[in-house]
Amino acid sequence: DADVTQTPRNRITKTGKRIMLECSQTKGHDRMYWYRQDPGLGLQLIYYSFDVKDINKGEISDGYSVSRQAQAKFSLSLESAIPNQTALYFCATSDFSDNEQFFGPGTRLTVL
């Protein structure tokens, strides 16, 4: 079984729709992250959470929101999707040392 899972794996939606991407982990890590990846730009941090009560904005948080429902679950929402949010989205986790991040399989989101 995968340690970090993401649902859905693929999603096509229309401009203006609300979308939620979900991430779950069984590694027992406190720290969770949401990144987006665009061709030629590498991974950019959207939001991160160091525990259930600690949520912080990353480099590109505008247009996104998150919810840390439990230690194991961290959801990313797009309140009103726009085409330039078309990207590959990754969830990641790490322990307190932060010496390695474990990534989920990714969600490919297309906004038409």
Place this chain on the structure above:
Amino acid sequence: GQNIDQPTEMTATEGAIVQINCTYQTSGFNGLFWYQQHAGEAPTFLSYNVLDGLEEKGRFSSFLSRSKGYSYLLLKELQMKDSASYLCAVRSFSGGYNKLIFGAGTRLAVHP
């Protein structure tokens, strides 16, 4: 500001050695990481350097010079399965937290 530079693409021959360079400018440097990412898949951790010098792990080695803001990933005895993108990432301590900043990645093609 923070900046990470690595070549966009490289090619190499099966069985050969390849060196992928990464230069960075950042405040609050707190470690440098290399991740491997096959097309359409999640990044996976390869190595971590926080002190100057060479870290060897099987066919892969990573070097760091903090004074020069420079790292490289050395891949020996290249195999076809090494064709992937290699992401250099710098951990930076700011605002009371460690943050991981990724370069755009180097796409390596290994040919027979």
